[in-house]
Amino acid sequence: VNEYTQRTHTCGELRNSHVGSHVRLCGWLEFQRMNRFAVLRDAYGSTQIVIPEDRGDIMKELNETALESSVSIEGLVDLRPESQINEKMATGEIEVNVSDYKVLGKAIKKLPFTIRNYNKATESVRMRYRYLDLRYPEMQAMLRLRSQFIMRMREFLINQRSFVEVETPTLFRRTPGGAQEFVVPTHHPGEFYSLVQSPQQLKQLLMVGGTDRYFQVARCYRDEGARPDRQPEFTQLDIELSFTDSSQVMRLVEELLATSWPSSLPPLSIPFPTMTFEQAFSDYGTDQPDVRYGCKVFCFMLESFLL
Incomplete structure (x- = not known):
């Protein structure tokens, strides 16, 4: 260092x-x-x-x-x-x-905020002066944790499972469907690109071309409204395999996370619990239940309906 x-x-x-x-x-x-x-x-x-x-x-x-x-x-x-x-x-x-x-x-005498854990600025101020916010020790620790996590994922996929990391283009043709796309003009009249929402089509072409195990730490772009669970630009680990099925993909993801998991945190227990679509709706009334609370739904008749 x-x-x-x-x-x-x-x-x-x-x-x-x-x-x-x-x-x-x-x-x-x-x-x-x-x-x-x-x-x-x-x-x-x-x-x-x-x-x-x-x-x-x-x-x-x-x-x-x-x-x-x-x-x-x-x-x-x-x-x-x-x-x-x-x-x-x-x-x-x-x-x-x-x-x-x-x-x-030299820094200016009156900073927007000082780096103090006991008197942090509001989130909006920290986001406006993000370069200063990144000096917080916990922010530095998070950046290093993310870097180490991605490194371990790469080591597992490449060295232990023979995957190939391929960077696919982010400038592509329009693929309507789902979210809106960011349009990128060009110097050619009437011609433009779109920023990819995901590498979906490109990675499938890699499968056709003989790259049967692919991954990428991919940047994705989606022109959506501002919501707590939406980002116009984000990073995802993108994986594709040939000649496989859903159970094999699930096992790969479990082993990947267990291997890459930070040693400072309690180890993950694999395999992860699973449930069928029918079981989720039967027990929780939704296909994305929050199983932390165990609040299952029950069907029963009120006495007023029996009168």
């Missing part, structure tokens, strides 16, 4: 074993107090930095730096005084005595 970069360590990895080491950290200025103390944060964690009392030049520059500015520091790792140890931080037993301080990118 520290290759191809100016830093020697991330802001989340320094420990007691690094005491006495000369390090260079790069990150965002998270806190600043008492003119001398600050916390530097990056995508991997946070580290406290301390300005020596005889370095008034660095103190002045630190005090003039707005929070969330990008900075680079150099210094020696030292143990914190016992009274200042912060057990809530992974790096809470150490601090870095700064010998060099550089501002790489």
Whole structure:
């Protein structure tokens, strides 16, 4: 993680074993107090930095730096005084005595919101300033979780099940049906493309062409109204197999999810519970029941109907 970069360590990895080491950290200025103390944060964690009392030049520059500015520091790792140890931080037993301080990118003094878990901005504000919202540690963790999950899916499908990943075109002809399509004009009069709603036709052509096991992390586009369960642009894992049946596809999906599931979460138990269409309607009155609550429907006659 520290290759191809100016830093020697991330802001989340320094420990007691690094005491006495000369390090260079790069990150965002998270806190600043008492003119001398600050916390530097990056995508991997946070580290406290301390300005020596005889370095008034660095103190002045630190005090003039707005929070969330990008900075680079150099210094020696030292143990914190016992009274200042912060057990809530992974790096809470150490601090870095700064010998060099550089501002790489200045933030404005008044940000739309600060990165604080105890005082989060409203969702609409966070979406408007998404680039700032992505600095929240949990947002960084989600991006990495998603990346790791997709990597494990690829490893399972390609290395263990001999699938071929193929990127199909997103510019295609119109295929009316279902949702509306996004139309893309061209420089040729009267000619246009449509953004694909799914790779359905293209992946079936791959089957015809002899690629009997295909998958793709596909972008899909559907020009639908704004609803909680709809997105105009989204990503899906798209899979197609030749010479198979529904039971084999279900088994593939179960094994794929069980193999790719994050180790930090309880493991999945496979096979997944299933029910027939008739059973779903008989027990729940719908083909998409919420089985978490076990609220089955019953047919009975009220006494008033018997009179």
